[in-house]
Amino acid sequence: MITKDQGKRLDVILDQQEKVVSMWMDYWKEFSAVDTVPFWVIISMLVVPLVIIYFKIDRTKALQIGFYGFNIHTWFTYSDAIAMRTGYVYYPFQAIPILPVNFALDASLVPVTYMLVYQWCINNNKNVLLYGVLTSIFFAFLFKPVMNAWDFIQLGNGMNFLYLFLNYLGILIMAIVITKVFLYFENQAKKTGKAD
16 A cells, blocks of 8 residues: 555656656757667667568577577666666667667667577577677677767766676576576477476
């Protein structure tokens, strides 16, 4: 049951939240809307990887690869939202200003890149963790610094590229483990003929 004091506090937070959303919308219209170059760079980071995965995904393993990619997407979105809300990471340019994350990175560029690496690894009997770590190094120490230099990402509150790498690494390991667990379930069900 919500108390009177709790309700008042929630009202204040919701009021401030509405103001912040309104400020982000105004900011977006002035600095990041469809008539700006950064908007189209971000849109290309969203659309191009999705087009590539559409044509390049191994359709015989699409569910497995997609499940892995969805894990990457989900965990990156959560970690990005936390980092944004706590001031560790922010994006001066957005495609969708009301989302608390960089939608193009979290929903397309990053997961699709990891999906393609994962697909290559499983199709060529390569170590997914090793090549995932190399992909994480690329994102944390090459791609994100370039984005930072071009003001597409800013780091605050002591965040640095090493911490970003550790975040990528943690997400990579979670995605691999979760995917392996579900593949194990699937394989066990096939062996026993059960579909609990």
